[in-house]
Amino acid sequence: MGRIVRVGLTGGIGSGKSAVADVWRKRGATIIDADVLAREAVAPGSRGLREVALRWPAVIAADGTLDRPALARIVFDNAAERAVLNGIVHPRVRALAQAREAEVPDGTIVVQVVPLLFESEYARTCDATVAVVAPDASRIERVMRRDSIDRESVLQRMRAQIDPAEARRRATYVIENDADLATLHDRASAVYDALALDRSL
Numbered sequence: 001m002g003r004i005v006r007v008g009l010t011g012g013i014g015s016g017k018s019a020v021a022d023v024w025r026k027r028g029a030t031i032i033d034a035d036v037l038a039r040e041a042v043a044p045g046s047r048g049l050r051e052v053a054l055r056w057p058a059v060i061a062a063d064g065t066l067d068r069p070a071l072a073r074i075v076f077d078n079a080a081e082r083a084v085l086n087g088i089v090h091p092r093v094r095a096l097a098q099a100r101e102a103e104v105p106d107g108t109i110v111v112q113v114v115p116l117l118f119e120s121e122y123a124r125t126c127d128a129t130v131a132v133v134a135p136d137a138s139r140i141e142r143v144m145r146r147d148s149i150d151r152e153s154v155l156q157r158m159r160a161q162i163d164p165a166e167a168r169r170r171a172t173y174v175i176e177n178d179a180d181l182a183t184l185h186d187r188a189s190a191v192y193d194a195l196a197l198d199r200s201l
Contacts, residue, residue, distance in 0.1 A: 011132030
């Protein structure tokens with residue numbers, strides 16, 4: 001059926017990109033999630049975690065694991081510190097993603113779920129890009145409930161990400177998440193059909 005097709009899937013925090021990825025996984029895509037790989041990159045005993053500990057000793061918990069909320073408080077409102085963290089984590093995430101993709105057979109649609117798809121310029125390596133966008137109020141409520149954090153903490157994270165309007169402008173496809181879950185599933189399936197058609201051409 002041809003070479004691997006790499007699709008970059010992105011969306012701001014709480015936009016619903018994980019729900020879209022789940023739909024595509026059921027349709028046969030291979031999903032490689034940068035957030036999952038980022039956790040692996042700073043897992044206990046890893047070189048990544050040692051580098052984080054050297055830079056920010058206070059974010060290492062008593063059991064030797066990463067205190068993610070403590071690290072978030074440092075980096076989300078400080079672009080310079082966030083850049084240092086990205087310099088530690090992103091190269092490792094890219095290497096892990098490449099290793100996962102190398103195991104995938106030809107003809108597969110590989111979806112790289114990358115929150116910073118456009119900010120990191122990873123989009124340039126993709127055959128197509130998809131942005132999931134949702135109303136700010138829905139995103140804030142979803143993340144507050146999911147992560148048990150306050151509104152200001154969600155806004156802090158949202159400010160550290162690309163403007164959804166810019167993501168919309170740069171994406172090959174846009175999936176609107178402004179209705180119910182069934183509607184999101186239908187819209188995600190329609191975009192997947194378009195990607196599969198592109199692959200076959």
